[in-house]
Amino acid sequence: MLTLLQVEEEKLLPPASFSSFPFSPYDVQINFMKSLYDAIENGKLGIFESPTGTGKSLSIICGSLSWLKDHETRKENDLLSKISKLKGAKDTLARRVQEDWIQQQAEEMTLTNRIDELRTELEKMNLKSEKLKNLRNKKSLLSVKSPGIYKHATKTDKTDKTDKTDKTDKTDETDKTDQEASSESPNKDEDQDLALENSDCEEEEQEEASQFEDNAEYECTKILYLTRTHSQIQQFVKEIKKTVYLKEIRLVPLASRTNYCNNKEVQKLKSASLINQRCLDMQKTTKKVTTSCDKHGQPKKKTKCSNSCPYLTHSRVETLRDHILCELGDVEDIVAEGSKLSACSYYSARAAIKDAHMVVMPYQTLLHKPTRDAYGLKIQGNVVIIDEAHNLLEAIAAIYSAYVNGKQLADTLSVLNTYKNRFESRFKPDNLNMLCEIITLVSNLLKFLENKSAVFATMSGRDQTAQAFELFTINDFMNLADVAHINIFKLLAFIEEKKLSQKLQGYIDRFYVVDRNPAPVREKGPKAFLKYMAEKRSPRPPCPVKTVPEIVFTGNPVLEVVHFFESLTNMNENGRVILGCEGKAANCTIKYIVLNPSSYFEDIVKEARSVIVAGGTMQPFEEFVEQLYVSAGGCRSRIAEFSCGHIIPKENVLPVVVSVGPTGQTFRFNYQNRSSPEMLNELGRLLINTCNVVPAGVVCFFSSYEYEHLVYNHFVKEGLIAKLEQKKQVVIELKGSGLAEQLLKTYESAVHATKRKNSSQNGALLFSVIGGKLSEGLNFSDDLGRCVIVVGLPYASIKSPELAEKMKHLEAKKTGLGRQLYENLCMKAVNQSIGRAVRHYKDYSSILLVDDRFLQGHVQNHLPSWIRTSLKTCTTFGPVVGELAKFFRVHRTVQA
Structure with a gap:
């Protein structure tokens, strides 16, 4: 009987080709997709390395979604196959003559119940599929009839009028509440909502998202895709739009309230914690008691509970949720649609998770368990793909610190x-x-x-x-x-x-x-002083009595x-x-x-069907094997590794170790030497020589913002900046969030500026920082990165108590792991900076590794394989200039 009830699932094999890829893929991309497909199918814990610029995102998209499509088809076919086999077993049992008819009836009942369970599951799948198909067809039809009609599809004119009135009333009520909050002391009833004791509407004081959950509906297998930043989510969605999955995939991008909130009054708070708290506060139910008469003329009181956010109404959130499921868009697209519909983008996206094929999110959303639970994200049986995972261990540590x-x-x-x-x-x-x-x-x-x-x-x-x-x-x-x-x-x-x-x-x-x-800038000068004295002399109004x-x-x-x-x-x-x-x-x-x-990470490893960590620089793999998968309870037999070379021709990259400068000064930018005037002057001479030879854009990476500023200030003092700007405009990265995009625009404008008359200036030189805003996630393709210079090795301070304790902990587990951590932190940062250039097959760039420690074998072993195979070492400076001149002369000839 058991053999009849348990039907073995047939294994899926990777397709010979991936027609979903938007163009003819390279061999490395085909191999990546096949390996990814196979790893997901067989429930592997994967480590995938594909150099930046090799189409890694597209390979992940087409490989994983191809598997998901085949998996869903197989699931339906398996249900039909199991039902057919069980029905056959039931017919065979009915024809068989048994002395123990009670046993026969029990077996028939078991088979019948199992058939009913499978039919119910199949019906749920079909109903869900039909529902979503009708929804998409309805959306397309409404869009054709009138571009703006969809946003009112679920409302009558009366509802719209009511919603508008409610919105105005609630906004006024919110403003009034804010004014009262700043008064001296509300009375007992007004501050009842702050007390610990439960209110009469306690059962209704829940987040609005719970209204959209239906545990009885079928939920398909999902791909949970994680990346580091919201901007990378936008880029990922852009890549999906290039594929055939544009009209097929149900994708939900998740973001914080800070990114998704449509309520302008809440957005003004700026701080993420304040926005979160204000959102939850506005969901607290308020009681409104109305008196009316029943059919016998007797007065009766009715208590109605409602929240105070005008964007969080059931019909509007449902409408926006349906839009998300029908139209592929990123966070900005959903926010824009939410503004049109006056609907909450944050809770609409959360409501759409259940019906999604793929959910895209920042690391913390899934890796932080309380956040994951709050979103209702399920790991069991789903596929987890973590991109840009080179610093995954550090990211997890930061989340839980x-x-x-x-x-x-x-x-x-x-x-x-x-x-x-x-x-x-x-x-x-x-x-x-x-x-x-x-x-x-x-x-x-x-x-x-x-x-x-x-x-x-x-x-x-x-x-x-x-x-x-x-x-x-x-x-x-x-x-x-x-x-x-x-x-x-x-x-x-x-x-x-x-x-x-x-x-x-x-x-x-x-x-x-x-x-x-932020605190206002304090006024200075004689006028400010006279104003201050006048205020001191003028009588002050009586101070209100404060309760705290x-x-x-x-x-x-x-x-x-x-x-x-x-x-x-x-x-x-x-x-x-x-x-x-x-x-x-x-x-x-x-x-x-x-x-x-x-x-x-244990629950993710144990519950997910498959976990894939991917990145452009994942070496050494042993770090992820030992410190991530095995330590989290994963079996070594489940671990799958994939690594490939770069798609660019070998002759399109020129990596050079520069151990000495133009006057023979040895470069070693350790703590003892890096601030010496001799070392800084030699670095200045190297940059001047490089800018004379390299066309367009040059990006120079330093170990920290402090060192970048020290170098820049020294160059200004010694007149080196003036000499550099005879050839290239100098742009410097500043520390602080929100500046990266503007800085990149400034640099790009300088690189592409038309050469001025009577000026020898050609392109720009960008001072940047390893591990800074421009060292990860941003691209310096083509003329933006004809040369990438890495100054020194960014080793962390060994005196840091945090690093010292982590190294000690790892050494206790296995000798050498502590030192490996120290080396890896440094070299992964270097490799990320190197990877900013050479972004496509026809791109070309030079890379200068300026420090004699780059000559050491253990340091070179941490460099990407596509760099190691072309790496040149120069013990004098003359050959460096010669190699650069030859490299760009050849490529100018090819372009011509």
Whole structure:
């Protein structure tokens, strides 16, 4: 009987060709797609390396979606096959004469039940398929009839009018609420929403997204694609639009509320934590009691609960959800459509996850379990593909690390105490006890910082070499801080259940001064001074009575403190607590660092059908084998590796190790030598020679922003910048978010600028930073990157307590792993910078590795294979210029 009920699933084989690829693929791309298809089918843990510029994204798209399409077809065929075989078994059983008719009926009933289960599953698949097909057809029909009609398809004119009125009323109500929040003291009823006790509408105080879940419906297998940034999601969607899957794939891009929120009033908050909290606060139900008469004329009261965000209505979110499933778009496209529909893009995208073939998201959305659970993302049986995974272990460690300082603890303690004092009479005894436990925990941590700060101040006064940090295991830290007796698991459950963080955010917004904008620039000069004196002489209005101390917050300190609490629930061996002392306790820090990132990857390895980590520079593979897959419980037999060369011809790249400068000065940019005037002047001479030979754009990478500025300032002082600008305009990367795109535009404009009359300037020289905004994810193709220069090796400081502890932890597991980590961190950063140039088959570029340590074998072994095979080493500077001149002379001839 069991053999009849269990039908073996037939294995899928990779297709001979991939017709979904938008053009004729190279051999390396075909091999990549076949290997990916096979790895997913056989449930492998894959490590895939394909150099940047080889069409890796398209290979991932076509290889994985080709498998998914075949898998869904097989699933339907398997159901039909199983039903047919079970029906045959049932007919055979009915014809067979048995003495034990009770046993025969039991077997027939078992087969019947199994057939019904399979038919139900098949019906769900067909119903879902038909529903989505009709939805797409309806969308296409409406779009043809009228480009703007779809947004009103689910509403009548009356509904539209009502929605518009509601939106106006709710907006006014929100503005009024914001004004009241800044008043002195709301009465008891007005601040009831801030108390811990449950309201009458507690059951309805849930996120709107839950309204769209239907667990009875069929959910197809999904590909969960992760990448580092939102801009890379946009690029990935752009690549899918090049393929035949443009009209077939149901793709959902996920993003944070910061990127997706359509409510302009919420967007003004800027801070991600404030936007999140405000969104959740606006979903809290408000009660509206209306009185009417029943059919007997008797008065009756009706309580209606509603949320205050005009964008979060069921019909609008459903309409936008359907649009997402029918039209392939990125985050910006969905936000634009959400604005047209006055619908919430964030919750519409979440509602579309269930019906998606592919869900695209930043790392943290899936890798951080609480975030994953909040989105309702399921790993079981799905395929996880992590692109740009060269720093995956570091990314996981960063996600689960936690940081809190003395000021945040002090501010949190102030909020908790005043909050308790205000609402104490309303709390139930159990809630009051839990709140007091949280106050004790925060208070003890703050006392610990104050004591350590005083001890360090005494030590540093006697010993100038005293270290400003201490390192503890979690257990030791909790004992020393006198918090080991507190059940943090229980406190965190209480905080989540009572939504304490959200309520404290509302309390802060209502009673405290919250600084949501940068501090204004202070006026200077005689006029400002006279104005200041006039204000001092003028009588001041009476100060309002404050119920709490006036503390200025830049956000919600409670969130950071609660996140740190979470880190203290980790296993003792998986992390360490680092105490940093700097002056007063307010400036002291407590940081939790992750030593074993794989412990947070275990559920993904065990539950997913297949996990693929991919990137342009994934070597050495052993790092991912040992520290990711095996440490997370994966079997070595499940691990599959793939690596390929570059698609560009060997003669299109010229990598050179430059160990000496024009005057014979040896280049070694270690900590001891890199700031010497002789070394900096020699580097300047190298750049001048290079700019004289290399046309168009040159990108020069330094080890850090501080060193980049040191070099630039020295060049200005010595007149070297002026000499460089005779040939190329010099552009420098500045530290700070939001500047990368503008900087790239400036550089691109300088590279492509028409040569001015009577000027020898040709192109531009960009000073950039290894590991900075321009070293990963951005492309310097063609004239933007005719030469990439890497100055020195960006080794991390061995004195860093965080790095030292991680190396020590790895050495304890296996000798050599610690040193391997140190080398890998450096060389992966170098390789990412190198990979910014040579982006397509006809592209060409030179690469100068400026440091004599690049001559060492173990350093060269970490370089990509396509670089190693062409690498030239020069012990004098003359041949470097000769090789560059020859290289560009040849390619100018070819282009001509």
